[in-house]
Amino acid sequence: MTQFKNIAVALLMGLLLLAATSCTQIKSGPPTRALSEQELVDMLVGSCIQATRGAGSERYIQRIKQVLAEDKEVKLVSVEDLPDDWTVVSPVGVGGGGAWQHVRERTSQQELPRAQDTDLQAIRLLSKHIGKEFKAVLRGEPAGATSTALMVAAEMDLPLVDACPCGRCVPEIQQQIPWVVGIPSTPAGLFTRWGDEIIITKAIDDYRAEDLSRAVAVASGGGVSVAMNPMSGAQVKRGTIAGNLSEAILLGQTIRQAREQGRDPIKALIEVTKxxxxxxxxxxxxxxxxxxxxxxxxxxxxxxxxxxxxxxxxxxxxxxxxxxxxxxxxxxxxxxxxxxxxxxxxxxxxxxxxxxxxxxxxxxxxxxxxxxxxxxxxxxxxxxxxxxxxxxxxxx
The missing domain is CATH 2.40.390 (CV3147-like)
Structure with a gap:
């Protein structure tokens, strides 16, 4: 009888240990879901509509299909499920016209090698500077930044937050909800096409973060990869537009289904966006x-x-x-x-x-x-x- 009791106690302790282990595993991360190829394509099409400019989605779609062909995936996590103590990062590209032509000419003559994976390099640079590992990726804005966020999330095996600091494309860094509610975009890590590493430890405001990042872009061939907005999960809840990636999927889906059904895609889009x-x-x-x-x-x-x-x-x-x-x-x-x-x-x-x-x-x-x-x-x-x-x- 005593032996039976000992076995029962041992079995009970084992079950308790298993339960505790299971709970620990459940608590180790928030619920996420893997996005299908169709959802990713719809997201990229929809994000180019959110962009408020003439951005085409085809090259972004080809890039993400290549990623999926490598057996990688993109997981989505809702803002509500994002742990408050997690740290997220936004990878973006800053740039446009007006690059210093003499720099382009000189670097071409020097035959400077081009750096690889500049978005990932910028993130690693910022992570090292702040001494924290990023647990999730936050899309900086629609269009190209959506593609960047998808690629980074898949490569780093991190979930993508269903949110956006802007909700639409904007020309300047300070034009984002975090700054509107008082959350700065810095510290930020900048990585140029030639491998220059730059840290903006602190900008006095996001207008200056814009000035400094834009200056680096102009001096670096017209663009620079920037990792910014190292926010906590709690700050993401306060400083982003939640559900913005789901909206992009809806917009892309609306156009696709209208075309498949022989309906007017523009009418369908205008109806869904009011x-x-x-x-x-x-x-x-x-x-x-x-x-x-x-x-x-x-x-x-x-x-x-x-x-x-x-x-x-x-x-x-x-x-x-x-x-x-x-x-x-x-x-x-x-x-x-x-x-x-x-x-x-x-x-x-x-x-x-x-x-x-x-x-x-x-x-x-x-x-x-x-x-x-x-x-x-x-x-x-x-x-x-x-x-x-x-x-x-x-x-x-």
């Missing part, structure tokens, strides 16, 4: 220039179909910022101005309202029209689009 068709025309003028590390453009479209006889103009600073219908202001940042192709739903112009966090006083200060030098106040797209013809209809 947006507006702004114009239908052809580009007759596009003055483009690269200055100070940005790509600038003044674009003019001539109307066709129901917009025949009308003109549409768009001011671009990396992204679509302000547009005018017949020289009257039509849409302005932070609201969205999309470039949409009538065949794919991705050069019809559409628009939609900004996330509510961008419509706060500080949000408008950093991303509204006055920040870009215009002498008028922000007016929501809903107010500017009150004419009935501005909504999408079946006759368009």
């Amino acid at each position: 947006g507006f068709k702004l114009f239908h025309g052809v580009v007759i003028k596009s003055d483009q220039r690269g200055e100070r590390g940005f790509s600038w453009a003044d674009v003019e479209l001539q109307g066709i179909r129901e917009y025949e006889g009308h003109t549409y103009k768009v001011f671009v600073k990396n992204e679509n910022i302000v547009s005018w219908l017949d020289d009257e202001v039509d849409v302005m940042s932070p609201d969205y101005i999309y470039n949409l192709d009538p065949q794919t739903g991705q050069a019809i112009t559409g628009g939609g309202p900004a996330h509510p966090r961008w419509r706060t006083k500080v949000g408008i200060e950093v991303l509204g029209p006055r920040h870009f030098g215009f002498d008028f106040d922000y007016v929501p797209i809903e107010e500017l689009q009150k004419k009935e013809r501005r909504y999408y209809d079946d006759g368009i």
Whole structure:
């Protein structure tokens, strides 16, 4: 009998130990889910719509398919499930036009070797500087930064947070929700195409973080890989737009399914975003220039179909910022101005309202029209689009 009791006690202790071990394993990480290839493709297509510029998704799609072919995966974690004590990182590329030509010429003559995996190198540099390992990756903005985040997450086997500091593409570093709520983007790690390593330990504000990063980009062939926003999980909950990657998947899915079903992808997209068709025309003028590390453009479209006889103009600073219908202001940042192709739903112009966090006083200060030098106040797209013809209809 005593022997039986000893066996029973041993068995009970073993079960308790197993239970404790199982609980430990469950607590070791938040629930995640692996994204399918179709979800990743939809995300990349949708993120190029969120970009508020003419970004194409095809090369990004090819890159992620190559990653999947290597038996790697991308896991998604929700903001709600992200542990407060985790540290995340945003890998982004800073750059545009106006690079120092003499630097390009000299480095070409020197035949400097190009550094590999600059996004990963920037992350490792920042991780070493702050003395912490990153537990998750946060997409810096839509379009190219989405592809970067996916590649980094797969390579480092880290989950990707279903959130974004911006929700849309923005031309400048300080134009993100963390800065709007008082969370700085620094410290940051910068890694150039030639392997220069730069740490911004502290910028006095994110405007200066922008100045410094842009200066490095201009001096480094036009771009630099930046690892920034080393936020805690608690800060992510306070300083990002949650669910923004799921939104990208929805936008891409909406276009794909509309095309598969023979429906109008633009109409479907505008319905799901509660947006507006702004114009239908052809580009007759596009003055483009690269200055100070940005790509600038003044674009003019001539109307066709129901917009025949009308003109549409768009001011671009990396992204679509302000547009005018017949020289009257039509849409302005932070609201969205999309470039949409009538065949794919991705050069019809559409628009939609900004996330509510961008419509706060500080949000408008950093991303509204006055920040870009215009002498008028922000007016929501809903107010500017009150004419009935501005909504999408079946006759368009």
